[in-house]
Amino acid sequence: MDKEPHISQRFDEELQGVHELVLTMAGVVEEQFANAMVALQHQDSELANEIISRDAVVNGYEVRIEEECIGILARRQPAAGDLRLVMTLIKTIADLERIGDKAAKIANMVLSMGHGSQAIHANFLRDVHAMGEYALRMLREAMDALARADADAAIRIARGDEELNQEYRGATRRLVTYMMEDPRTITAAIDALFIAKAVERVGDHARNVCEYVIYLAKGRNVRHIPLEQVAKDLQKGAS
Amino acid sequence: MDKEPHISQRFDEELQGVHELVLTMAGVVEEQFANAMVALQHQDSELANEIISRDAVVNGYEVRIEEECIGILARRQPAAGDLRLVMTLIKTIADLERIGDKAAKIANMVLSMGHGSQAIHANFLRDVHAMGEYALRMLREAMDALARADADAAIRIARGDEELNQEYRGATRRLVTYMMEDPRTITAAIDALFIAKAVERVGDHARNVCEYVIYLAKGRNVRHIPLEQVAKDLQKGAS
Numbered sequence A, B: 001m002d003k004e005p006h007i008s009q010r011f012d013e014e015l016q017g018v019h020e021l022v023l024t025m026a027g028v029v030e031e032q033f034a035n036a037m038v039a040l041q042h043q044d045s046e047l048a049n050e051i052i053s054r055d056a057v058v059n060g061y062e063v064r065i066e067e068e069c070i071g072i073l074a075r076r077q078p079a080a081g082d083l084r085l086v087m088t089l090i091k092t093i094a095d096l097e098r099i100g101d102k103a104a105k106i107a108n109m110v111l112s113m114g115h116g117s118q119a120i121h122a123n124f125l126r127d128v129h130a131m132g133e134y135a136l137r138m139l140r141e142a143m144d145a146l147a148r149a150d151a152d153a154a155i156r157i158a159r160g161d162e163e164l165n166q167e168y169r170g171a172t173r174r175l176v177t178y179m180m181e182d183p184r185t186i187t188a189a190i191d192a193l194f195i196a197k198a199v200e201r202v203g204d205h206a207r208n209v210c211e212y213v214i215y216l217a218k219g220r221n222v223r224h225i226p227l228e229q230v231a232k233d234l235q236k237g238a239s
Helices: A004-042 A045-074 A081-121 A122-148 A153-160 A161-181 A181-219 A227-238 B006-043 B045-076 B080-119 B121-147 B151-159 B161-181 B183-220 B229-239
Strands: none
Touching: A004 A045, A004 A122, A045 A081, A045 B080, A045 B161, A081 A122, A081 A181, A081 B045, A081 B080, A122 A153, A122 A161, A122 A181, A122 A227, A153 A161, A153 A181, A153 A227, A161 B183, A181 B161, A181 B183, B006 B045, B006 B080, B006 B121, B080 B121, B080 B151, B080 B183, B121 B151, B121 B161, B121 B183, B121 B229, B151 B161, B151 B183, B151 B229, B161 B183, B183 B229
């Protein structure tokens, strides 16, 4: 019996350790994405190159954390809430890694746009700046909700994704208008279109993390269920 | 002692059952994607509607299989190869679900393109048809490699993704040319661009499954490692 608390304490420490590693990875990914937005606004190819080379760091975190999670599953055989936490972390790092990819992709486009970049309309830069700020806030808040296993916050943040999607649709409509008015802008506008899409996808990944947080806190898989209904169900469960 | 084989046999059956369920889900997803390509070629809105409503079936498989996998982790506490198999299946269904999303997305575009659809250049339809065939073959072969845990096949299939990416780049270049030549095609060409992108992404997901198969068969996480090197390393390991 007297070994129990010791084993369980070490287990808790292991779980805590990998949880913290995920939050560290999230910090690196947030910075990568924020930098990609800056590189885009200022056509800063030095910063863009830095982001691209730092993507390997993000990938390294993903591989290391996944190995640690599988190690915990094999050695500790967690159940109930502990198992849900490990599953949540495994899924979260896959989304974080993909956000890192988006940052690197945007950085790559900053480099490849080169001379054509002046053709990027100032209005588009304003659009994508606002979208980037919004996506970054979603990501930060989602990771906060994960750190606190806060399902209510997660629902609220996930709902914000619809607003980002609307921004995206507006931005693409405006880009199409520029292209039609001046076909010389077509190539630059298509790059811009894919940049806007990448930013919109960051919001989707943040929303995914929110869904894992609801699963972690409530034990319910809410993927593919409208958020409206999830909020109602959780309220019913709480009362 | 005599309970061991019984427990282990039931465990094997559980694993086998969930493995088969994944292959069934893959069959549904393959059909969804193949149908999306047909709906696009023939501007068939009835088929498109069918694909969209059937996406819920794909999502249902994802939720059910994930629950079964987590149940196996909790009850059976698998180790080594069994644990790798469960992790591989959990990851695979996430990619399959996303391929299902791409099929539904293409079907949605078939519907929304409406009257403008005649503006889609016959050359683009030829391009995307060839890309779709290629992506579908990659997906089928990847699921085959998974069923046989065949790492060599997985490497070969994953390498094919580069060819699909080249096809995609060629198709987008041609689309940009049409847009420049005739700005009236811009809206339709942008729809076409996103359809081509969705098909290209199906190849990425098939490639992901190949990476999980290598992990399953060899116990090595090969994500973020060039395939050239993976092939060399595995050959060395085998000799």
